[in-house]
Amino acid sequence: MNVWLVQHGKAFNWALRRLAATPLNTLLSLLAIGIALALPAGGQMLLGNAMQFARNAATTPQISLFLSLDASRKSSDEIAVRLKKHAGVKDVRFVPREDTLKRMQASEGLAEVIAALPKNPFPDAFVVIPHDESPNAVEHLRDEFQRWPKIEHVQLDSAWVRRLDALLRLSRIGVTLLAALLGVGLVAITFTTIRLQVLTLRAEIEVSRLLGATENFIRRPFYYFGALQGLLGGGIAWLIVLGMAWLLRGPVAELAALYNTSIAIHPLTPDASLLLLALAAGLGWLGAALSLGSHISAGESG
Amino acid sequence: MIRFEHVSRRYPPGIDALSDISFTIGAGELILISGHSGAGKTTLLRLIAAIDRPSGGVVLVRGQNVGALKLAAIPYLRRNIGLVFQDQKLLFDRNAFENVMLPLSIAGFPPKEAGRRVQAALDKVGLLAREKAMPIALSGGEQQRLAIARAVVSRPNILLVDEPTAHLDPDTAHDVASIFGDFHQVGVTVLIATYDDSLFSSFPHLVPRRIKLDHGRLVERGSIP
Numbered sequence: 001m002n003v004w005l006v007q008h009g010k011a012f013n014w015a016l017r018r019l020a021a022t023p024l025n026t027l028l029s030l031l032a033i034g035i036a037l038a039l040p041a042g043g044q045m046l047l048g049n050a051m052q053f054a055r056n057a058a059t060t061p062q063i064s065l066f067l068s069l070d071a072s073r074k075s076s077d078e079i080a081v082r083l084k085k086h087a088g089v090k091d092v093r094f095v096p097r098e099d100t101l102k103r104m105q106a107s108e109g110l111a112e113v114i115a116a117l118p119k120n121p122f123p124d125a126f127v128v129i130p131h132d133e134s135p136n137a138v139e140h141l142r143d144e145f146q147r148w149p150k151i152e153h154v155q156l157d158s159a160w161v162r163r164l165d166a167l168l169r170l171s172r173i174g175v176t177l178l179a180a181l182l183g184v185g186l187v188a189i190t191f192t193t194i195r196l197q198v199l200t201l202r203a204e205i206e207v208s209r210l211l212g213a214t215e216n217f218i219r220r221p222f223y224y225f226g227a228l229q230g231l232l233g234g235g236i237a238w239l240i241v242l243g244m245a246w247l248l249r250g251p252v253a254e255l256a257a258l259y260n261t262s263i264a265i266h267p268l269t270p271d272a273s274l275l276l277l278a279l280a281a282g283l284g285w286l287g288a289a290l291s292l293g294s295h296i297s298a299g300e301s302g
Numbered sequence: 303m304i305r306f307e308h309v310s311r312r313y314p315p316g317i318d319a320l321s322d323i324s325f326t327i328g329a330g331e332l333i334l335i336s337g338h339s340g341a342g343k344t345t346l347l348r349l350i351a352a353i354d355r356p357s358g359g360v361v362l363v364r365g366q367n368v369g370a371l372k373l374a375a376i377p378y379l380r381r382n383i384g385l386v387f388q389d390q391k392l393l394f395d396r397n398a399f400e401n402v403m404l405p406l407s408i409a410g411f412p413p414k415e416a417g418r419r420v421q422a423a424l425d426k427v428g429l430l431a432r433e434k435a436m437p438i439a440l441s442g443g444e445q446q447r448l449a450i451a452r453a454v455v456s457r458p459n460i461l462l463v464d465e466p467t468a469h470l471d472p473d474t475a476h477d478v479a480s481i482f483g484d485f486h487q488v489g490v491t492v493l494i495a496t497y498d499d500s501l502f503s504s505f506p507h508l509v510p511r512r513i514k515l516d517h518g519r520l521v522e523r524g525s526i527p
Contacts, residue, residue, distance in 0.1 A: 002412075010407065208404065211380065
């Protein structure tokens with residue numbers, strides 16, 4: 001166990017020394033890895049924030065039922081009773097046309113337009129909250145209400161949020177594909193770096209084999225090198241994403257204020273940060289393994 | 303300790319480096335493997351260290367059939383064999399101390415004990431004062447002695463040496479031969495492949511046994527008069 005620890009400690013130190021031995025090359029490799037990982041990680045962060053916003057905005061799907069202008073108050077009452085008895089309706093709120101008119105008259109810039117109209121142009125309306133919030137159930141209700149008499153128009157108020165959510169899900173798939181692609185890039189960078197290391201150290205590898213080094217002893221430092229390079233590149237990606245979140249925080253808050261809402265950009269969570277670093281280290285290790293498989297054949301020495 | 307039974311080694315396209323070689327070497331013997339260039343001396347050493355595998359026959363080292371060893375077992379065989387190569391195979395980006403330390407690092411020795419052993423080995427070959435020197439700064443004789451220190455630092459039972467005096471002047475060759483004599487006298491089995499039959503002529507207390515090869519065939523075995 002002690003020997004095992006000593007050997008791993010030495011391999012780790014060797015990897016650190018090799019990274020420090022060529023600082024410019026190392027820095028450029030780390031930046032390439034960092035930027036490659038920052039793109040999907042940053043995209044994932046932005047999407048996460050956007051999805052959170054979409055979820056918050058779509059707390060409860062609502063269905064607005066607009067009655068025809070010729071519908072009497074008696075018709076409205078009948079529809080109200082019918083809605084309250086409906087098994088799929090959780091809650092219903094009646095919005096009389098007079099209230100809508102008052103609200104519009106109070107709106108800045110609309111008062112004069114409304115005053116110029118010969119009569120109230122707004123219909124009575126109901127705002128329905130369904131029991132089942134699933135898209136299929138809500139759409140089914142909408143279609144049913146659409147067929148009721150005196151109902152002129154039915155509108156799903158959360159439809160835009162659902163569209164946004166669907167778009168974000170699609171974007172997430174895109175980001176995942178991008179991450180996979182750039183992950184392959186990281187593996188390729190490590191593959192090439194390790195290949196160069198192996199070529200540089202070919203004499204040392206050969207001598208070590210002749211002096212009784214096992215394959216693990218020979219390969220272990222390269223595995224550490226790949227994993228460390230990936231880990232440090234992941235650290236740079238994390239810093240880039242953090243900087244991205246910091247830079248976007250102000251402009252996004254300003255934009256949100258213009259829409260009378262508040263959106264806060266949250267950086268990567270601790271779990272996501274750990275996942276990013278672990279993936280980066282793992283991909284570096286994989287790159288090293290593939291490179292060693294191609295460039296060091298077991299027992300080739302001699 | 304070492305036994306060859308009808309060993310042959312053929313390289314493509316049909317060149318016989320060794321043909322039907324049989325001999326036995328006991329523990330603690332001093333052996334000179336002599337012969338002209340291309341006689342098969344280096345091949346013979348490579349077979350003992352499992353750097354190469356025989357095309358036919360059996361090579362036994364300390365009871366192990368070296369030719370049948372799995373790849374994973376070869377490193378452990380080599381840790382009990384000291385190797386001094388004709389081209390020395392020193393690492394020129396490491397100093398003398400670090401070069402000698404390499405076999406002990408590979409074997410996983412604790413740093414303190416390894417350090418003591420390295421200093422003892424360098425002292426034995428007269429290079430302790432130059433432990434910080436890079437190989438490029440050493441003379442040919444010093445490089446050879448450094449290679450010997452690296453071969454013996456892990457205290458192997460067998461020492462295989464390939465043309466140790468090929469590029470050395472007579473005085474330095476005498477010093478190097480003296481070092482091998484010392485190891486032989488403390489019980490190490492020493493096999494030296496050399497074209498120089500007179501390597502130990504100035505050491506009357508050392509009577510090596512000779513294995514002479516000619517075009518891959520064993521033509522003589524016996525003590526050097």
